Amino acid sequence: MRLSPLMAVFALWTLSVAAGTPPRAVTPAMAATAQQLMQHARSANTGYAIVESLTTEVGPRLAGTAAEGRARQWAVARLKDLGFHNVRVEPFEVPLWLRGIERAEIISPFPQPLTITALGGSASTGADGVEGEVVSFESLAALEAAPEGSLQGKIVFVDEVMTRSRDGSGYAVAVAKRRKTAFTAQSFGASAALIRSVGTSSHRFAHTGQMRRIDYKGQPGVPMAALTAPDADQLRRALSHGNPVVVKLVITPQLLPPSESGNVIAEIPGTAAPDEIVLVGAHLDSWDLGTGAIDDGAGVGIVIGAAKLLLDVLPHAPRRTIRIVLFGSEEVGLVGAQAYAEQHAGELHNHVIATESDFGAGDIWRFDTGVADSKVALAEAIGELLLPLGIEPGTNTASGGPDMKYLREAGVPVVGLKQNGWDYFDLHHTPDDTLDKIALDALHQNIAAYAVFLYLAAEIEADFR
């Protein structure tokens, strides 16, 4: 016999009561409220309106730029309008890196332009650019195994292909290529580096992303750019003729003094336990090439949409405080996440549970937890209520999302509402990350799931530590 979610909750609740466990877990009344939230999510307009407004009225909003500042102003105004409390900006500083000219071409034997984009944090070639013979490697590992001195004055090309997957597991491998190539190439004496774009698209979009967090002191690495997949194919074909291939690369990004960024915070204050915090995040900054619709305008829309649903549907606020954190400067190395953890170090023990929406606009297919072993059953009781949304139970190894890193390391329990990322890396970090790529149905499913989770996590008495 398979228990229905409501029956399971009731069984768990009965069990808790029978065992005399003091903190109240999920009750049948809460389960009924969760069902109400799911029903209302289908007609909730706030989530889409938020991502439409952010991507239209602000557009691209790179960490540390004036555009990111406008995004914070936009967020404060919208969150106040929507009826949230304690809306505020918590500022911090971030390294400022700005894209310049971006141009590449095959000089010989087959002269033609190549489509590229500089990787975040890359050094500049100077306006005159760098010209050199291309040496190709099938993987980062192959580059790392190159003979000493074999790359003097060469342009390194790491042609590693990212694997497409639902859970985005191919990205971690691809990110290693983006993090390390410029520095490894520099240690071998190369003059510049090209990588096949991280990402899974076969369209002619170059994929940007941070090499590693800028510290203003370390080796900058060689200037490095990503080729689109069709251009990487083209360079591979040109090399297959067996003759030397000479490429010219001109990228002129600038590294400027640290600039102001900030996290934007808004709350639904808890009624019975206002000091206990259920944190839900998304990030406000985006890469500069697109308008940051799926990364992470969608997340911003989902978490604000879900919290607004609670304001609209619940007769009164939950017991605990629900805190929305729109992180700044996520893309350039989780700078906002670290600032939050530092600025709130004194109250992290009151962070009951936390999560983030930062994996696009696909539907959620799995509910992972990252809680104390003794609290897995409790978290699973919440997960059971997500089954009608097509969300299956996961494992207790959730990361909670990129910006949850420092909270997780500080012992804050997390959950992961895992989205289908099959197509995510077709768009992510490219010029094609625009509003039209968001499907409304999936956005509504996300909003329903977050609303249910936030409500239950904030309403129960039990904790997850």
Added chain:
Amino acid sequence: MRLSPLMAVFALWTLSVAAGTPPRAVTPAMAATAQQLMQHARSANTGYAIVESLTTEVGPRLAGTAAEGRARQWAVARLKDLGFHNVRVEPFEVPLWLRGIERAEIISPFPQPLTITALGGSASTGADGVEGEVVSFESLAALEAAPEGSLQGKIVFVDEVMTRSRDGSGYAVAVAKRRKTAFTAQSFGASAALIRSVGTSSHRFAHTGQMRRIDYKGQPGVPMAALTAPDADQLRRALSHGNPVVVKLVITPQLLPPSESGNVIAEIPGTAAPDEIVLVGAHLDSWDLGTGAIDDGAGVGIVIGAAKLLLDVLPHAPRRTIRIVLFGSEEVGLVGAQAYAEQHAGELHNHVIATESDFGAGDIWRFDTGVADSKVALAEAIGELLLPLGIEPGTNTASGGPDMKYLREAGVPVVGLKQNGWDYFDLHHTPDDTLDKIALDALHQNIAAYAVFLYLAAEIEADFR
């Protein structure tokens, strides 16, 4: 009862013989050879190798540029290598227009960059650009109906959406927008123009294309660029807020003195009637943004691949001469097609029939004819042999392809092997027109169809006038 293609041919042939009609039409032996050609097409490698080589070794090849010159050298060398005869370049001059800086941004109220590309033949804004308030029109017709003087100093935006279709019929409508907007806008006193990209893609690629053929004397029109579909959506949304939207446009294309272009010709000389010509074309030039794989590298591969199949499979060349013409400067106004018609005016009466492959790399679904009414049955007998390839009979209103315009006007009969163009305008004239977008199966179907058509048209005695 439905006649099989072979039976139909036999019936037609018997009928012809019985009626004592002198010129030999399609015979059962020819039909059997046609079947052989179709069988061999599946393993024919030349077509794909040709498009791969052209797009890799030459890449983009805009009319009148050195790159188009390299494409002619490439074509001459390849066509000789493959065993064709009378391989030669027939030169002519073409207006030379070169793309420069391309940049646009919303200045207010929502500052952000827009992705654009200049339309072929556009005037320059100068390096300082043009700034102005945007006035939006839903269609070219709406712009044409604008009140006198209402556009002084404004930037016109024609936001007309192209209709997707299998036969490409939406393109003709969209091209009117591209041809006329800059000139209509100029007549109303506007300072620049933007159009929603011609094309059907929702990816962030701007679609270029010629406004109208440059004559160096007429009004140049205002500087004009195409916005990608997501950027046109974005501008539409920005305008929907009701406040003035100010855009800055910087495009600096250059119009240079006429430059050398040329058509490349190769033949399989006819055995019995070498003066009678069956012409098959494709165009060698491409737009500069992509590598011209589907427009028209695929066509070049298809027609060379089909002709090479005849060289490989037939025991001897057909009766008539098969002439491959790789037209130069198609994209900028059928300049090569006109040059061919002028240079060959004296022998056009010997052009038995002509066609061109210039609609991408999709499978052929229909066989249209453009022959004398009395010769429709003859052409249909050829079409019957294409049925096994999934090609249905069409109408007698074929255009034969863009470069057939002047031949058709001079009375040369044509046919159209119509390709499925459903996805063609997702790629056509954009940076995304690259080799990886070509599906090998469809290319082989095209090669089979062209081989059968060329063989039969060159082998029969009857003509189509």
